[in-house]
Amino acid sequence: MHKPGKSAYPVLAILAFMVLAPMIALLTVPGTSFIESESLAFWKSAYLRRVLIFSLWQAFLSTVLSISLALIVARAFARHGKFPYRSFILKLFGLPLVVPAVVAVFGIVSVFGSGGWIPLGRSLYGLNGILLAHIFFNLPLAVRLLLPAWQSIPKQHWKLAQQLGLNSWQQWKYLEWPALRENLPGVGVLVFMLCLTSFAVVLTLGGGPKSTTLEVAIYQSLRFDFEPSQAVVLAVLQFSLCAIVAMFSFRLQKLPEVEITSSSLQCPVDLKTLALNSIILLVAVTYVAMPILAMLVDALNGPILQVLMNPKLWRSAAFSLIIGLSAAMLSVLAAWLILQSSSDLYYIKQKRKAGYLEMVGSIVYVVPPLVIGTGLFVLIAPRFNVFDWAIPIVILVNAMMGLPFAIRSLGPTMRQNKMRYQRLCESLNLKGWDRFKTIDWPPLRKPIGLAMALVTALAMGDLGVIALFGTPETTTLPLLLYHQLSAYLMSEAAVTAAFLLGFCLLVFWLLEGLIGGGGDA
Amino acid sequence: MxxxxxxxxxxxxxxxxxxxxxxxxxxxxxxxxxxxxxxxxxxxxxxxxxxxxxxxxxxxxxxxxxxxxxxxxxxxxxxxxxxxxxxxxxxxxxxxxxxxxxxxxxxxxxxxxxxxxxxxxxxxxxxGYFAFVYNKELLSNPPTSLKELVENADAPNILIQDPRTSTPGLGMLLWMKKVYGDDVSIAWKKLSKKIVTVSKGWSEAYGLFLKGEAPMVLSYTTSPAYHIIAEDDQRFAAASFVEGHYQxxxxxxxxxxxxxxxxxxxxxxxxxxxxxxxxxxxxxxxxxxxxxxxxxxxxFKGLIKPSRSLLFDDSEIAANRKLWVNEWLEAMAE
Amino acid sequence: MVEMLSISQLSFSYTDTENNSVMPMSFDLQAERGEILSLIGPSGSGKTSLLNLIAGFNQASDGKILLDDKEIQQFAPAQRPVSMLFQSHNLFPHLDVFTNIALGIRPSLKLSNEEQQAVGEALVTLGLEGFNKRKPGQLSGGQQQRVAIARALVRQHEILLLDEPFAALGPAMRTELIEVLKELVSRRKMIALMVSHQPTDALLASKRTAFIDNGGVTSIQETADLLNNRQRKEILNYLGPK
Missing domain, CATH: 3.40.190.10 (Periplasmic binding protein-like II)
Structure with a gap:
């Protein structure tokens, strides 16, 4: 009997430490304890109830909308292999992830605001705005993560579908949906987590305090009210909610019952579907491109040279890149170690346990970086010089936040490799590095390239933890952008934002090209 | 690395x-x-x-x-x-x-x-003083008092910040409290019809204002000085309110x-x-x-000079801040 | 009118995306009703391409495919009188046996009583009674291929294309299934083309066998003669010295 690898456990132990230690540290900070009467009133308040309901409701709606639209778009993409600039568009689809929240808000407003291209007026502010923004962030991500599912459908099934004359709906039902069931719950949970923890976008486009998420309440407790223990309990609450949703969706997951083949898609396309697909793709691309385009227009009206000549911009870019790349490497390594174990468990048919491993690795995402960062600060500050620790901690926290993306990207291929080659490798006594190099690496190149690109971009666009330390001399691009914004330099900030996007696109292109070996996902 | x-x-x-x-x-x-x-x-x-x-x-x-x-x-x-x-x-x-x-x-x-x-x-x-900044070319007669802004149905729409996450937001909260006292909840309810959105921080609201999302934004009386000095742009002004401005x-x-x-x-x-x-x-x-x-x-000499500067005693703020924020939340929730 | 499948100068350029090479192909052959014509030849010679052309998965650049003197190339795959069986992945793993077969009649699965009966009969014909609620994962390889044959049967299409359908099965099972096929093809006056790498399969199934090499049919003979044809170098190379 094949013994499942244990590599996930040290990683999960580190993750647990990284989450629990800061929380426990925060609980020891003097402040109101969460069982005192004043605090009890908070837990019973209508405010908290409203926040809870709203957080879940907007996250649920955003997820359902983003995922359903992503399915339509991904399907059109999968069936339209020769859509012009396909691989460029897929790279463009990696961009919304890096757009700092405030810039995205400006982009969305440039398109849908009262002076925008498609003016929605005041009705933009409220659930509409939140959904528009969340679809902008998550639709492209979901498309990228779902697209590989189509490649896992056996070639023969497409031929059968053609021969049996299955119509579009029947193809969906018999071929595509079963193939998607492996990935969909995971991608859904990821999008749900992203929407649940959304902060500035929800607050600003939400039109008022009615649109308050738990993340806002956590920020409020930790910062404005300085009640660390209340923040910790809220964070635990958010984590538990997410865990419940994850477990629930996990039940919907169904792994393919046959060995997955990787095939170049050969599905029948008639002229009518071709036209329809083209329209769907055009609409999706336009939707994602519009806010980005609006940012570029703002940038073109800004003092481009002046911003680009500032050496600080380049220092920040280099610094962001170092942080991003390091976080991505750590994240991919951690994901790989977790998936090593979980795919072993899949292999010996302990699917549930395997799923839990991956889930635990993923949902640390919902623990707010503010809570982790502040807690780590409490741990480190009395003993060491915090500034020496700032960079490693920023990298570590960003790696944690990137983990669900890395797990999503690598998971399916890691499982396939295990199912297909495990016995062969055992019989050939292929192990360790040799096996990785010759067997696992070639099919993993593309997903690793994607994961590296996603996590790097995510970390590069992140403002979170670095701002917490206030380390002198270290500025990331998003931080520079915020400095410009708070110094009234809106047009400079627009140029910096465009630079950040262009820089990320370049990094995407390089990482996916160098590691993934060209082509698209 | x-x-x-x-x-x-x-x-x-x-x-x-x-x-x-x-x-x-x-x-x-x-x-x-x-x-x-x-x-x-x-x-x-x-x-x-x-x-x-x-x-x-x-x-x-x-x-x-x-x-x-x-x-x-x-x-x-x-x-x-x-x-x-x-x-x-x-x-x-x-x-x-x-x-x-x-x-x-x-x-x-x-x-x-x-x-x-x-x-x-x-x-x-x-x-500095909190004030509503507007574009003179787009808004010719801004409200002259906080009361007018709150109570006049034709008063322009505004952008403000959230008192839970930003300093100007808290300033606005205290400004309203100073002017309206115990009636502040009713005033917020009235005002909320004119609030386009409540942003996380000053940058978001000010950026949205410059993009034309609302005719007025909560900022400082000194904001127009930036546009005049750094951009040589004379269009912006702060609206002077007769009740005075929160400091x-x-x-x-x-x-x-x-x-x-x-x-x-x-x-x-x-x-x-x-x-x-x-x-x-x-x-x-x-x-x-x-x-x-x-x-x-x-x-700076051309900027508005508040007739009164409004300021709570800092101990009063410390004692009541949470209470007042909750009051605001309740008023805005409906 | 001649009751047969007649393929003449059916041309196609096969593009190998891996090394960017193009292989021109052109096929000529005839097969009669009730016959299983075996196709043998080296890997990459064009056997599967020929089946794909007949099924309509690939479009020929030139040439004719006539069934009983009627051209079938203008039809989409679903409209062609063709059923195809692959070596694997013939069944949808998440659907039960009955549904997998029923799909062959009506993808909407809204079957009339007669059609349901036809599925039942096909199950009986192939010795699959009582298996209708099973999932493919619960069947042996031979049983899975029987389900696939049953589906071809209910479709009642005249041309049956078999792409190494028995490659994964043991000798006893192959013999058994070939006998089942032979009986069905001759009883229903179907025309079957079977790609195989096993000379024994060809001997068992086919009176005549075509040898395919380098994108064309190089000879069609009585199966036994072809397998003993030592003059043709390509056949010798393929079969190896005795």
Whole structure:
């Protein structure tokens, strides 16, 4: 009997430490304890109830909308292999992830605001705005993560579908949906987590305090009210909610019952579907491109040279890149170690346990970086010089936040490799590095390239933890952008934002090209 | 990567060593990051002070005044800060209550504040008033009072910030409270019809305003000065309200656990000097706390002067802030 | 009218995306009703391409495919009188046996009583009674291929294309299934083309066998003669010395 690898456990132990230690540290900070009467009133308040309901409701709606639209778009993409600039568009689809929240808000407003291209007026502010923004962030991500599912459908099934004359709906039902069931719950949970923890976008486009998420309440407790223990309990609450949703969706997951083949898609396309697909793709691309385009227009009206000549911009870019790349490497390594174990468990048919491993690795995402960062600060500050620790901690926290993306990207291929080659490798006594190099690496190149690109971009666009330390001399691009914004330099900030996007696109292109070996996902 | 980290750490250690060898002291100031950014007063202040002190000034730039205070609470007696610069009068009572500050022992009689300053722990370095900024070309007759804005159904729409996450947002909350007292909930309900959105921070709201999302945005009376001086753009003005404007005074204090109190006091003294004060107007876009009006940039003279400056006692804020925020939340929830 | 499948100068350019090479192909052959014509030849010679052309998965650049003198190339795959069986992945793993077969009649699965009966009969014909609720994963390889044949049967299409359908099965099972097929093809007057790498399969199934090499049919003979044809170098190379 094949013994499942244990590599996930040290990683999960580190993750647990990284989450629990800061929380426990925060609980020891003097402040109101969460069982005192004043605090009890908070837990019973209508405010908290409203926040809870709203957080879940907007996250649920955003997820359902983003995922359903992503399915339509991904399907059109999968069936339209020769859509012009396909691989460029897929790279463009990696961009919304890096757009700092405030810039995205400006982009969305440039398109849908009262002076925008498609003016929605005041009705933009409220659930509409939140959904528009969340679809902008998550639709492209979901498309990228779902697209590989189509490649896992056996070639023969497409031929059968053609021969049996299955119509579009029947193809969906018999071929595509079963193939998607492996990935969909995971991608859904990821999008749900992203929407649940959304902060500035929800607050600003939400039109008022009615649109308050738990993340806002956590920020409020930790910062404005300085009640660390209340923040910790809220964070635990958010984590538990997410865990419940994850477990629930996990039940919907169904792994393919046959060995997955990787095939170049050969599905029948008639002229009518071709036209329809083209329209769907055009609409999706336009939707994602519009806010980005609006940012570029703002940038073109800004003092481009002046911003680009500032050496600080380049220092920040280099610094962001170092942080991003390091976080991505750590994240991919951690994901790989977790998936090593979980795919072993899949292999010996302990699917549930395997799923839990991956889930635990993923949902640390919902623990707010503010809570982790502040807690780590409490741990480190009395003993060491915090500034020496700032960079490693920023990298570590960003790696944690990137983990669900890395797990999503690598998971399916890691499982396939295990199912297909495990016995062969055992019989050939292929192990360790040799096996990785010759067997696992070639099919993993593309997903690793994607994961590296996603996590790097995510970390590069992140403002979170670095701002917490206030380390002198270290500025990331998003931080520079915020400095410009708070110094009234809106047009400079627009140029910096465009630079950040262009820089990320370049990094995407390089990482996916160098590691993934060209082509698209 | 770890090598790069190590290298960075090594370099920073080396720098500290070099400083120590040169016999230079380092004064660490915790402040907010827009103070230390390239466009803020930080770089100029550092240069000016280092010229006279034979020391190194090190800024630690945190998110905002609130982040400053919570950082201080977290670090308590272990803090590396010698000076904390950038909390405002809404937070001074809480800051004093931490017991981490020491009396500054510096005379504050040269201040040019509209009120007399007699705080023993904190010294003011600048101040300003919250106000609604508008574009004169797009809005010809702005409301002339907070009451008009609240009660006149035809009053223009506004953008404000959230008091839970931003200083101007809290300022607005206190402004309303000062004007409406116990009736503030009803007033907020009326006002909420005109609020396009409540943003996380000042940047979001101001950016949306410049994009034309609303005719007026909550900012400072001094904001138009930026557009006049830096952009030569005369279109923006702040609406003057007859009830008066809520005031914000930004202060600095000496940390009790500092090992360099002499140097720290030297800095506080410097902070009240003309050198420091004349940097403030065009970098922090606020009124300096101790600068003769004749030394002010001309553009500031054209700004509106509030007839009354409104300010709660800091202990009153400390006691009621949560209560008032909840009151606001309830009023806005409907 | 001649009751047969007649393929003439059916041309196609096979593009190998891996090394960017193009292989021109052109096929000529005839097969009669009731016959299983075996196709043998080296890998990459064009056997599967020929089946794909007949099924309509690939479009020929030139040439004719006539069934009983009628051209079928203008039809989409679903409209052609063709059923195809692959070596694997013939069944949808998440659907039960009955549904997998029923799909062959009506993808909407809204079957009339007669059609349901036809599925039942096909199950009986192939010795699959009582298996209708099973999932493919619960069947042996031979049983899975029987289900696939049953589906071809209910479709009642005249041309049956078999792409190494028995490659994964043991000798006893192959013999058994070939007998089943032979009986069905001759009883229903179908025309079957079977790609195989096993000379024994060809001997068992086919009176005649075509040898395919380098994108064309190089000879069609009585199976036994072809397998003993030592003059043709390509056949010798393929079969190896005795």
């Amino acid at each position: 770890s090598r790069i980290t190590q290298a960075l750490i090594a370099v920073s250690c080396l720098l500290q060593f070099v400083n120590a060898y040169a016999g230079k002291q380092t004064l660490t100031i915790y402040t907010y990051d827009s103070f230390t950014s390239d466009w803020g007063p930080g770089p100029l202040v550092k240069k000016a002070f280092e010229e006279q002190c034979n020391c190194t000034l090190e800024f630690v730039g945190l998110e905002d005044g609130v982040a400053l205070l919570s950082r201080l609470k977290l670090e308590a007696a272990n803090t590396k800060a010698d000076i904390v610069l950038g909390i405002d009068t809404n937070l001074t009572a809480e800051a004093r209550a931490t017991g981490l500050f020491e009396a500054h022992l510096i005379s504050a009689n040269n201040t040019t504040l509209p009120t007399v300053w007699n705080d023993q722990y904190f010294l003011p370095y600048d101040y 914000q005074i930004e202060v600095a204090g000496l940390v009790a656990s500092s090992k360099q109190k002499k140097l720290g006091r030297e800095f506080l003294q410097f902070m009240m000097s003309e050198k420091f004060q004349s940097i403030i107007p065009t970098t922090n876009w606020m009124y300096p706390a101790a600068l003769a009006p004749t030394k002010m940039p001309p553009a």
